[in-house]
Amino acid sequence: MIFPEKMVYLRIEIPEESFEKELINIGKSRLLHIDERKGQKLFLEEEKRAEYLYALTEKFLDILEIKEKTAGYKEFQMEEVEQFLSEIQSEINSISNLDKEIKKEEELLHQAEKIKMITSEKLNIPHLIKNLKHIKLKTGLFPSENIEPLILSLKSYDVFYLSGMMSEGTGWIVVFFVEEESRIKNILEKNQVKEIPLQYFTEEFVKELEKKKNILIKQKKNMKEKYTAKLLLINSFLKRKISLIKVKKSVEKHNHYYFLWGWVPEKKLREFVRFLEYSSVQTFPAKEDAPVLLKTPQIFKPFEKLIQNFSYPKYGEINPTVPFALSFLVLFGVMFGDVGHGFVLVIVGHFLKKRYKDAGNIFILSGISSTFFGFLYGSFFGFHDVIPHLLFSPIKNINSILIMSLVIGVIMLSISFLLNIISLFKRKKIKALIAGEGGLLWFLIYWYMIGIVIKAVVFNLDVVIDLFILGFLLLLAFVYIFIRTKSLTTSVIDTLRELLETVTNTVSFIRLGAFALAHSALFLAVFTVAKLLQNEEGETGILFWLVVIVGNAFIIVLEGIIVAIQTLRLEYYEFFKRFYEGGGTPYRPFTLD
Incomplete structure (x- = not known):
């Protein structure tokens, strides 16, 4: 696993x-x-x-x-x-050609029927075709932008015509003439008139087409x-x-x-x-170029898709799916803690699962996490007097929620260090294990800094000696980088970069508390508007509940998306940084049914 x-x-x-x-x-x-x-x-x-x-x-x-x-x-x-396919090819091709011919004729017949219907009040085209002896006629469809040049060209000759629009972009025309058939034909062709042969307007043709279909x-x-x-x-x-x-x-x-x-x-x-x-x-x-077969518990399988969006694990690396899934649910729940909203996500996930199984399961698990933290915060669709809180209400305990966010950040980064140490040990990369980025030395530096902060801020003790020890540990990290890179400038920059990134990665988890507070603040805004719509006796009516329902729906959709994005950001850029490289190939065996 x-x-x-x-x-x-x-x-x-x-x-x-x-x-x-x-x-x-x-x-x-x-x-x-x-x-x-x-x-x-x-x-x-x-x-x-x-x-x-x-x-x-x-x-x-x-x-x-x-x-x-x-x-x-x-x-x-x-x-x-080859012999069999060659033998049946001409027979099948004849069917294919007949099929294409019928489809083409059906299309022209459909267009002829439209023209017949449009002109039925003025003309009976099938009757004219049978009874006109000295007068000829042509009909067809053309691009609507060609109507003016077409009409202008026809006016140069002794003809009678009817025209109009069949649909947006397509016009129809029926032209009656006595002589000059070749010239009339040229005019129609130049103006992109797609002529419909006159037999398509007759009953005999319809019967003939039915015979072809039956054949x-x-x-x-x-x-x-x-x-x-x-x-x-x-x-x-x-x-x-x-x-x-x-x-x-x-x-x-x-x-x-x-x-x-x-x-x-x-x-x-x-x-x-x-x-x-x-x-x-x-x-x-097998070496590092081997394909990867993940052994993930079934409940966390859907999260493999989110891992693949970042990069597939490389062979020999730790499978990040389980720590990713567990931490994803914790982070999402902290920022989106509400019992009612959690139930909504579970219900949405249940229906989504029928078509998109993995996405549906992620919705369900995220909803359960939101419900759990909703009980901790005592929040039910924004109401804080329906159920008692088991921990605290974020909006009333701002310091507590921010401290909790930092503690979660420290725990997650510590897990990230430990996973990297285990991975490096298994892959027998001893130098990187001892002093590389995410190795034992940097893990010690990280916790030593945390100890200094706690000693100075919480217990108000002197930390001068501790700062000297921290400087010595940073010097060891600098020496290791210098031996590896042989560059003084690069060594200084890399040491400071790793130190600052360790601090900023931890501080970045403050956003957990910020979004938990934003969740509560949005509720506060919704209920403020809703209370303005109460009557003079302070009783709630239809407008009050309409605002509450619409406001909750808005919060679920908008903040749900934002919180999911922020959770993925913390996972990909803070949590994965120390132990996960990616770039692997999924195991796909050759298979014959």
């Missing part, structure tokens, strides 16, 4: 004749995270071929409207796959019955083939053997080896 799962690095030697069979065994194990930095790129042509054929099967399945793509699994020869439905049904089963099996085969080829990109070949590298959790090594039938395996200790 404290550290990620221990990994081992493997070198797998696979005989050439059993190469693909062994890759399938490795995929079935679901344990090997492949080292993709290796590889000689031996299978590029095979990859292109498989991807092309897979894309073809996906296209065919879409044309045949086969949505459900679950199927069994069967091995094929690539030549057999298409019948053809699709017949093809589905003939080809669906095999097409799905080939699709499944090619999908697996591509997965295998992606693994093949990470192998190297020497003589008649392929070599594959990757990582497996140490406690799963024996289980992994049992899946192998043809290979020999060499193991090596």
Whole structure:
């Protein structure tokens, strides 16, 4: 739980004749995270071929409207796959072309129907098409900005026209003329008129289109019955083939053997080896470039997403999820402590969980924390006389809430130091453990400064000797940095920077008390406005409760967002600074279904 799962690095030697069979065994194990930095790129042509054929099967399945793509699994020869897809391609393409033709005709028919409806009071276009002998007509749609040049051009000829707007940006026109058809056609084309052929206005065309649709439905049904089963099996085969080829990109070949590298959790090594039938395996200790498998208790799993927003842990580093989750809940609760608001967050989290599970769980846990601190503060939707406080009311005990904030800051930074010390000890970085940033020496300096402050401020004792001792400890830190950097200026700056950052990081936690007070102050403002709306006898009415409800809703949304941001800031920049570096890779084993 404290550290990620221990990994081992493997070198797998696979005989050439059993190469693909062994890759399938490795995929079935679901344990090997492949080292993709290796590889000689031996299978590029095979990859292109498989991807092309897979894309073809996906296209065919879409044309045949086969949505459900679950199927069994069967091995094929690539030549057999190519032959089958080639045989059915012309048949499926004819269906696709007919489908496109019908969709295009349906679109034009829809536009013709609109024009018929718009012009029905003035014109009966289907009747005119049948009965006009010497007068010709054309109709179509055009961009609305072209209406003036279009009308101007038509006025140069002996024509009659009707036009108008079909929708924003699109106009319609019907032109009657006797001669000069080619010139009228040129005018329409120049003004971007999309002509609708006259047959789209007739009943005969509608009937013909219905016939085409029925033919298409019948053809699709017949093809589905003939080809669906095999097409799905080939699709499944090619999908697996591509997965295998992606693994093949990470192998190297020497003589008649392929070599594959990757990582497996140490406690799963024996289980992994049992899946192998043809290979020999060499193991090596995993280094810092190994992938990371976190062992986080299920209740805190949602907080891994917030960790990843910052950076994924590096192999060998402490898993920060549990300390992050616990401290996040404490910080959020301190700043947002109210029993009623906590209940609201829990309810919101419950509904949010149905669609966004992790976010919903974070809302629920944060709501529980707010409720707990609400009982400590005695606050229920801002009312401080409904439940008794178990600790104190922040607005009435400003010094207490600020001191509590500093104490929480000291505890969190101390935990940060201790986590770093444990991490450095486990990774055997002895020099950094003793005198590096976040090491034992700086932890001693930090607590010595705290001791000096307590001695001088709380007990009012003389601290001159203590200041000399503190100066000596800082000198030791300076000497270590100087030995490491060989630069006097850098050593002075780094020593002062670390000292000031330690102080400012602690003081930064004052914001906990500040936001707890702001929470109470916002309530005070809401109730001040609400009380102004009470009647002369001091009785509360509808307006009073409306202000209270709206005010609480405003506080929950606005301050909830601000408090969440401030909590993350304290975590990322104060708490993580000493023990967490990040930059790791999640453990993602190669898997074959």
